[in-house]
Amino acid sequence: MESCSKCGDPKIIIKRKQSGQALCKNCFIENVQKKVIKTIKKEELINKGDKILVALSGGKDSVALLDILYTFYEKKVIDLCAVTIDEGIDKYRDEGVKIATDYAKELGIEHEIVSFKDSFGLTLDEIMANHNHRGSCSYCGVFRRRIINKSAEKLGADKIATGHNLDDETQAILMNYLEGNINNLSKIGPKIESKVFTPKIKPLREIPEYEVGLYGVAKDLNVHRASCPYANTSFRMEISKVMKQLSENHPTIMYSTLKGFDKIKIAIKNQYSNVNSFGKCEICGEPSSGSLCQACSFLKELQFE
Amino acid sequence: MESCSKCGDPKIIIKRKQSGQALCKNCFIENVQKKVIKTIKKEELINKGDKILVALSGGKDSVALLDILYTFYEKKVIDLCAVTIDEGIDKYRDEGVKIATDYAKELGIEHEIVSFKDSFGLTLDEIMANHNHRGSCSYCGVFRRRIINKSAEKLGADKIATGHNLDDETQAILMNYLEGNINNLSKIGPKIESKVFTPKIKPLREIPEYEVGLYGVAKDLNVHRASCPYANTSFRMEISKVMKQLSENHPTIMYSTLKGFDKIKIAIKNQYSNVNSFGKCEICGEPSSGSLCQACSFLKELQFE
Numbered sequence: 001m002e003s004c005s006k007c008g009d010p011k012i013i014i015k016r017k018q019s020g021q022a023l024c025k026n027c028f029i030e031n032v033q034k035k036v037i038k039t040i041k042k043e044e045l046i047n048k049g050d051k052i053l054v055a056l057s058g059g060k061d062s063v064a065l066l067d068i069l070y071t072f073y074e075k076k077v078i079d080l081c082a083v084t085i086d087e088g089i090d091k092y093r094d095e096g097v098k099i100a101t102d103y104a105k106e107l108g109i110e111h112e113i114v115s116f117k118d119s120f121g122l123t124l125d126e127i128m129a130n131h132n133h134r135g136s137c138s139y140c141g142v143f144r145r146r147i148i149n150k151s152a153e154k155l156g157a158d159k160i161a162t163g164h165n166l167d168d169e170t171q172a173i174l175m176n177y178l179e180g181n182i183n184n185l186s187k188i189g190p191k192i193e194s195k196v197f198t199p200k201i202k203p204l205r206e207i208p209e210y211e212v213g214l215y216g217v218a219k220d221l222n223v224h225r226a227s228c229p230y231a232n233t234s235f236r237m238e239i240s241k242v243m244k245q246l247s248e249n250h251p252t253i254m255y256s257t258l259k260g261f262d263k264i265k266i267a268i269k270n271q272y273s274n275v276n277s278f279g280k281c282e283i284c285g286e287p288s289s290g291s292l293c294q295a296c297s298f299l300k301e302l303q304f305e
Numbered sequence: 306m307e308s309c310s311k312c313g314d315p316k317i318i319i320k321r322k323q324s325g326q327a328l329c330k331n332c333f334i335e336n337v338q339k340k341v342i343k344t345i346k347k348e349e350l351i352n353k354g355d356k357i358l359v360a361l362s363g364g365k366d367s368v369a370l371l372d373i374l375y376t377f378y379e380k381k382v383i384d385l386c387a388v389t390i391d392e393g394i395d396k397y398r399d400e401g402v403k404i405a406t407d408y409a410k411e412l413g414i415e416h417e418i419v420s421f422k423d424s425f426g427l428t429l430d431e432i433m434a435n436h437n438h439r440g441s442c443s444y445c446g447v448f449r450r451r452i453i454n455k456s457a458e459k460l461g462a463d464k465i466a467t468g469h470n471l472d473d474e475t476q477a478i479l480m481n482y483l484e485g486n487i488n489n490l491s492k493i494g495p496k497i498e499s500k501v502f503t504p505k506i507k508p509l510r511e512i513p514e515y516e517v518g519l520y521g522v523a524k525d526l527n528v529h530r531a532s533c534p535y536a537n538t539s540f541r542m543e544i545s546k547v548m549k550q551l552s553e554n555h556p557t558i559m560y561s562t563l564k565g566f567d568k569i570k571i572a573i574k575n576q577y578s579n580v581n582s583f584g585k586c587e588i589c590g591e592p593s594s595g596s597l598c599q600a601c602s603f604l605k606e607l608q609f610e
Contacts, residue, residue, distance in 0.1 A: 178551065178555075178562050180561040180568070249543070253483050260484065261485070271576070
């Protein structure tokens with residue numbers, strides 16, 4: 001009978017297809033934490049004394065991320081705060097907001113909730129009911145990024161940590177390979193720094209989605225497990241299926257995609273160094289490469305439809 | 306009723322999903338030829354006076370390629386010759402060899418047939434019956450490349466033209482993105498030059514597979530339409546299915562993948578400039594980056610199994 005590859009415990013909770021390794025609950029938890037710490041060190045994601053803002057949706061990724069970063073907070077290596085965004089998605093978002101709020105309170109960290117409605121005057125449901133020439137994820141991504149950047153500034157955060165896992169990251173890479181979008185590719189990576197925005201870090205980037213989900217179960221974390229009702233319509237969902245399908249026969253394919261991309265990224269960065277000079281958006285005054293930032297240009301579009 | 310977007314002929318043979326363009330037989334033929342000539346000019350694939358060796362399997366791609374290059378030969382812009390490789394695949398290869406031979410004779414161009422058996426002492430069937438720790442395509446690719454390079458030298462060719470179409474090219478790109486193989490990516494492109502081998506060119510690189518096949522039908526070319534019996538087992542076949550599936554909803558996805566890759570390729574080339582210093586293979590004396598060339602290292606492996 002199979003037992004834990006680390007400690008011999010006969011009660012295993014995962015057998016990794018990519019390595020054949022079997023792990024019991026405690027060894028799995030420890031292993032995931034160690035891997036995340038390894039990513040943090042290798043990519044120099046966090047400095048001692050950093051105030052980290054966690055983008056906390058209440059889903060499995062951001063809850064696991066906060067759980068792991070909290071160990072640094074407990075040891076007083078970093079300061080922590082969190083922001084939860086209420087996009088206004090009926091029968092979906094409320095539960096996530098509640099879980100996030102409860103968890104932040106339980107940990108005793110600074111937490112704020114910001115809604116699309118308060119920030120932009122429209123919920124995502126209202127946007128999608130009245131306008132449909134862009135995908136929901138386009139609107140949502142731009143507006144969410146805006147809120148997160150503003151929160152980071154307001155709360156004085158040094159870094160923004162997001163829960164992107166290995167699946168998320170390789171999906172983004174593959175989507176942009178297929179769309180031939182070099183500019184977007186240059187913005188993917190473990191740490192995204194820019195002259196005008198708070199740096200973004202992705203500590204879970206090398207952990208597969210399945211394992212992030214299992215981590216939450218193993219640690220008995222309360223997690224919002226529902227899927228966004230808009231997700232099915234996206235190109236990302238198609239690509240997600242493709243990657244999952246290929247991973248069946250090729251269990252290391254996401255790792256090799258990520259490794260290859262990280263090499264390509266260096267080349268892209270040196271070849272096409274970002275020549276975007278940031279000015280200020282004419283409407284909101286936020287940093288923008290054009291006369292209008294993307295959020296304001298979307299809002300203008302929505303008003304004139 | 307739909308009619309040809311160019312001449313109004315009501316008998317159309319293709320309606321392109323990516324552009325909505327409908328074309329009659331003659332306009333389609335002319336359009337494909339023009340596109341290939343555009344690729345040749347843009348990528349500077351051919352110089353006046355070049356002797357071009359076509360790798361002629363007898364399949365739809367290489368036959369269409371030879372058909373188009375023959376127009377340059379007729380105008381005495383280039384000289385042409387062809388090589389057909391007999392890999393030794395029972396109930397498959399003989400028909401292709403016959404079609405290739407007949408076509409070369411019909412056009413009156415220099416043609417040679419070279420077999421794996423004569424070159425390496427083994428047919429592909431024999432390799433695959435006795436050894437299976439590599440995919441058939443790995444052996445076949447390495448041995449075929451060796452034969453083509455040698456033929457080019459022997460026949461004094463300035464360039465080797467292969468029938469790779471848009472699907473082939475984007476499959477190779479995607480495979481290597483997913484495998485994270487930067488070295489292989491650096492060898493993909495419209496014109497592959499090296500210090501030691503005859504340059505390889507891919508004039509059909511921007512024509513989708515379906516259109517290359519249709520070109521053969523439209524021009525009434527005799528073409529070997531069977532598929533290689535070994536193809537189903539390959540990673541390439543999986544990726545081919547993925548790309549076809551994605552193309553259903555995103556008809557321009559192969560073009561955007563190719564365009565994006567061509568930009569990435571420039572960056573890769575500049576970042577990871579090929580530092581391979583070519584020496585000579587200890588066994589056969591052919592150019593090799595290691596002490597043994599890949600063909601000899603495979604042959605050695607096969608002898609010791």
